Amino acid sequence: MSGALSGRVALVTGAGRGIGAAIAEAYAREGASLCLADRDADGGIAEVSRRCEALGVQTLRLTADVSDEADVVAMFGRAEQEFGGVDVVVNNAGILTECRVEQMSTAMWDEMIAVDLRSVFLCSRAALPHMQRQGFGRIINVASQLGQKGGVGLAHYSAAKAGVIGFTRALAREVGKHGITANCIAPGPIDTPLADGLSDEWIRTLTASLPLGRFGAPHEVAPTAVLLASDPAGNIYTGQTLGPNSGDVML
16 A cells, blocks of 8 residues: 555554544555554444554554553564564553642542653653664654643643653654654644543633634644654654644744
């Protein structure tokens, strides 16, 4: 199958729904073989896999908690057994809850950092040996515009996503000499199940403030992930944060 990602193997976390599912399908249309990872084996990952395979690509379904080191090691081991290694990693898996700092439990804070930040470190680290051996790799981390501007009731989420952006910049400087790029996508508010963690008041207030006046859709984020995984982008994009965010943050 021809396409911008033909011959490449991509691993997408949180691939069962929302942005992860949209990126997986966009990669399938561009010819990439896919490792589709999700924490919920009974979620949408089977349907995403079927849709991708209908586009003519091979898929591998993986159930993993990407905040757990052993799960991540096992996940990349399976990918290497099936495909020989992973060329593109999209660290998309995440959670979203809303709580003000004075009411937030330490457990809620720790869970957010583990799922939304620690996972990015674990998966990136696991991907690097193969990428370094072959002298090529693309690491794409899904952050958030809230990592750039913050959000009331979302200090834990904002901190995790700001950490993702900082981690990506540092990683890009470490691995560029090996032909590996690391970039962020920082979406604005996107109409996905993740937004279910926000109150109606929060959503109404944010929507009213957006220059485009609406939340984005997952399929509107996916082209950015295709760009960052493609050969042309490798010449100029690394350590960057691209923001499909309805104008919420303008840099």
